[in-house]
Each structure stands twice: as C-alpha cells, then as structure tokens.
Amino acid sequence: MTTSVIVIGGGLVGTSTAYFTAREGLDVTLIEQETIGYGASGRNPGFVWLHCRNAGWALDVSFAGRKLYDELKEDLPVSFEFRADGGLIYFTDERQAPVFEEFVAARRSDGLDMELIDGKAVRELVKPIREDVLGASFCANDAQINTPTVVAALAAGAREAGATIREHETVLEVIYDGDRAAGVRTTNGTYFADYVVVASGAWTEKLMAASGVDARVGRERLQVIATKPLPAQIRPVVYGPLTAKQYELFRALPSWDESAFLSPIEIETGSWMLTLAAQRANGEILLGCPMDYPADVDLSPTLSGIRATAENIGQDFPGLKDAAIDRIWAGVLPFTSDMVPIIDEAAPGLIVAAGHVFGNSSGPMTGKLVSQLIRGISPEIDLTEVRWGRTLDPIVPGVAVHW
Template identity: 40%
Template structure:
C-alpha cells in the first residue's frame, strides 16, 4: 500500500526533522515529513529551550552553535513572537569562594576563546536577576546565550512547512526502509509506503532502530528532566544555571582549581547514576521552569525517575526556600541522543545510498536548525555553509570513549 511519494522523505518531527523539511521545501523540493506521535512530541517538546553558547567547547562545536544561534534572528522575523525567543544572555550563579575561583578561571578561558563573558559580584548578579537569593555571592554572565520555547518553535516552523507544501503525516510510525538492492527508495510506515529519492533520518534516540537495517548509529540515550511550576513575581529574563552543572562540562573539569566536591550537593543521587544540572528560567507567562536531573537509562524510557524529581525539588527548596508552597504544573523528561564527542551525526550512509543521517543532537536547540540547512544544501548539491566532516558517521571519536558518562 502506498501512502505518499516525494523527492525527499524526512523521518522525525522534532527540531531536526522539521528544520530539514523547511529548508528543503524552501529550496523547491517536494517533501513528506513523518512523525510517530505528533510534532515536537519527543525531546523537542521536553526541554527548557536553552541556547547555551558559552558552554560549547572545540572549534567546530562552537562554529556549528554560532551558525545555529544566528538562524533564530531570521526565524524570529519569519515566525514572529510565536516561540518566546529571548536573546538576553545567561548567568551561572555560585555560593562559595571555591566555586568563584573555578568560575573566574572559566571566564578567563572563555574570553580567550572569543566569548564576551564577565564575572559579576553578588549585588550585581542580583540586580541582573532579582530572583536570586542573598546567599549567591556572584555569577558569570554571557550575553551570547538565548532562550526559546522549543515545542512552540517546532510547531510554528511546521506550520511554515505546510505553507510551503510539505505534507506532514503525524501518528505515522516508520517501520523501516524500502530498498532496491542497496539503494534506499523510501520507507515503510503503518499507513503504507512512502517512495522518495532520498530519506533523511532525524529521529534522535530512535535512530537506534536502524540497527535492524544493518546500520549502526553510535548514540546512547541521555535523559534530562524539567519541572514547570506556577508563575512567580520575581523578575527573570535570562537563563540561570546553578553551580552543580559545572561537572557536566569537560572544559570546566579541566580547569586548575576544579574539584568535584565543590560542585556536588548532598541531595544528588550519583550512586544511582543521576546528577543534577541546576538551571532555572521563566516562561513568557511567568512560570518558573526548573531542571535538570540527568541520567543514562538502559531503555528508551522518557518518564521522570522518582529520584530525579526529588532531586529537582530538593534543589529548588535549597536555593529558593520561599517557594515551598509553589504549585507544580508539569513534569517532563526528554531523551537526548548523546554521542561520545557530543557532536551530531550528519552524513550520507555509504552502505545505504539515498539515506542521510541527521541525529545525535545533544544540544539540538542550537545544532538542530543549522543541521536542517546543511542537509538541505547537501541534498541540493550546493556548497555547504559549514564542512560536515567532523560529523561523519565513521569518525574515530565515535569509536573512542563510547562507554560510561558522557561529558559535554
């Protein structure tokens, strides 16, 4: 049974897949987009929308992130205020002199790498973010960072895709590839086959299902949670990160003054593989948005573990004890497709001509849209905005340090 036919079929309705469909359609390709649930159901609908520039490490990661970050200025013109885009920067607050010493080194390092970043004292930090408690003795500030509401962005861009003629089939799980010999000719879905000259596979952690097709995609699920609370009155128009997040970043851990004990809280559940990446933001409606418990589940389980939820609540109560009576409005976890070097996989698959991988986006809010642009350029035979060699499926980094906890 035939469901549809197109020049390109894109599998996955998250930020990568929708961005790819948009850029392809804008270049004149006939595109079908397939999503197993609904648009922005997975990780794109379950994150805090951070556009974290200052924590990117390595020349290519930074170039990729800056290119992705720049696209949101264009999207804000295209889509208007539909996705709560804010470009007010990010702060990382801290409580102890040991933490301040590490973050001072971090700011110096970031400035050497071309960032505009500064170290604020306590009063200045609280003036910039009045929500911060008096126990905060300082903070870093990077004006390059920003924030979106990712599900709103993906859904708004999907509407633009429809306007450009993209046919979007939601609630249509893909069962596998169709082939003529080795050549990929489309996909099989629960609703019938979709024939296409090219297939773009942008399903995040669900890219692991390609193992059944003989295609090994070296990613592992990384689970990040978030809790949405009722609105609060205190002003906050920036991203806030707490000190505990430091231990997730390799370039912070390598600083001379860094010690794990400076950035570990008693309520963290490290014995069960759960850490807390402390971050706080407010939505456009004033809701307090807090995260993120992080672990690496063995299965594709997008439910918040009880230990992770408790950890998040404990962190809020320790930093903001006056919010003890604040109502909880929602709890989410998203499964990120982590790679050993934290770079995405964007590549044509040699053993399956016609198939393009676009997966492994552990910081998809930044890398997702630029991936869509690069894939559209690749399929169109155009000069690429960025070289994609460092995102190759067969790069050595994916075969090294592939076990254990991944540090960004």
C-alpha cells in the same frame, strides 16, 4: 524531475529539514510517530546556550544557529517565543570561585561575550535566588526559546512551502534498492523517495538497527518541573554550580576540583543534577534537571529525580519554595560519544542528522545544512567533524557521559 525527500522525526532537526528543503522546491514528506515536538525538542527548557559550547564545530554552529533565529523570526509564517537576555552559571562556594575566574577567561579567548559578575548582580537578574550567592559567569550570547513554539513555527513554515506532515505514523525501517536508500516502511505503508533523512533523535539507534545499521546515538534522560505562572523574576537562562561538572570545558581547567561541585543528594541518588531555571513569557518557571541514562527511550519522571530537583532547587532558590507546581515531565536527549551530532550521507540517499546534545542552537541550522547537502551545495559550515564515518564509542546504558 523534483527531488523527493522523506524526513523521519518531527523535532527541531526534522521540522527545520522539512522547512529548508520544501522552501527550495523539493517534494517533502515528514513522518512523525506521535505529534510534532513529541521528543526532546518539545520537552526542553529552551536554553540557546553558547556559554559551554566547545570550540570548533559546536561553537561555530551555535553562533550560526543563534543568528539564524533572527532570520526565522522574519521568515516563518507564525511567531515563536525568543528572548535574548543572556545566560549565567551562578556559584555559591568559595572553592568554586577560582574555577569560574579561569572559565570566564578561557571562554573570552574563544570569542564569547562573557564576564564574571558578583552576587549582587546575580540577585538583580535572578530574584528568587539565595542571598549568599557569590557570583556567576554571564554570557551575553545566550538566549532563550520556548522550544515547542519554535518546532510548531518550523512545521508551519514547512507546510506553507508545500511539505506534507504525517503524524501518528511510525517508520519501521528504511528500505533499500541495492546500496541506495529508496524509502521507508511505516505502520501505514511504504513510501519511496530520492532521499531519506533520519532525524529521529534519541530513537535513532533503535530505528537504524531495524535496517541492520549500527548508529551510535545514546539516550540521556532529564526531568523537568514547571511551576504555575509567576510574576516576572528571572530574565536570563540560569544554571547552577553543580551543572559545571557535566562539561569537559570546566573539568579541564587547572583549578577544577569535582568535590566542590558535588551535592549530598547526587551522591545519595547516584545521578548528577543539571541545576537550571528559566522563566517563560507566560510566567511559568522551568526547573531541573536530574540526569540518567536509560537503555531505551523512557519518558517517565521518577520519584528520586523529583526529590533531587526539589531539594537542590529548594536550597538555591528560597524565593520559589512555595511556588505551585503545574507539570512534571521527562525528556530524552540524544548524544554521541564525542558530543557533536552526525550530519552526513551515511549511504547513498540516506542522510543521518541525529545525536544533537544542544539542538536549540544547532537543530535549526542542521536543517539548513541538510538541505544544502541534498541540493549538492557546499554546506555553509564544514561537516568534517560531524561525518558519519568517524569512530564513535558504543553506547553503554547506565554509564554517565560529559558534554
């Protein structure tokens, strides 16, 4: 008899799970409360970012995930936008320079193709940036995707392999037969299956609570501004110096000094900036991102967030000061207290695949790993670090986390 699978959520994780399971002949139904790509996967600026991935599971899955894009380009029935032009974190203050020197040396020893480049090289790669930029860490392993196009291509691949995708239908709870997950109850009815895969991103804590399960997946909101299309002027994906303090990798360096990476607008608004810029193939430039930690999934941009972005980007990218704005949005990124996702059979028949901070590099790989778990094949990346039963701290809304 064919194994049946219900996947909850149509983001990178859910659509890749549907694709990799349907491709192996399993009977797959994906249920999405809105439309495919409605969550974080449809709202993020597309950094396939190995640059700051912690050594261990995070870096291993990211190397594998980066490589997987080459296969997906060949195998999926529709194309998606992918560019392998590397990524950089620029710096503008003399006090930041020694931190970047240490950072690059440490990352090279972790196996990344990284170098320190000077201000002139940065200006050649990122035309609208400020004249006095001093340098950057540049990582050739980084790449860029137009994330909604990847989700759409994975969904097309899943459909082509026989999966059913049901949009505008919300899963209300997972139902059980004794200890075993037996299906889901939705706004449309009840469905039974051999396996239920929870790929509901930042909504996971709420969904699992409906069945009395404590899933410690938090919510971090990031806001994005998209310009109208502009001539090509930014090749790599770009982070600014304020972003460094979001990463434990930077914070753990001997020369780390947080005061050199903090701006007045962050102190005033009480929320940190993940300064970033990325230009898509159609010319639009995505800019961001202020971060905060709402109690529930809140997809509204805020005036203070947009003001902080405008001030920070306005200062660092004078070449964009007159850029016309096309759209503004917010997305909510899922996370766990140890910053790697949960990918495991949490109860018989119930697979949790949620809590992805860096889903662009790890999301498509997760679908492949979940397919291997369901088929009883040893996963090609060891899943000990991302097991369900590990100790995770409870999520406290409003409290900032580092990645």
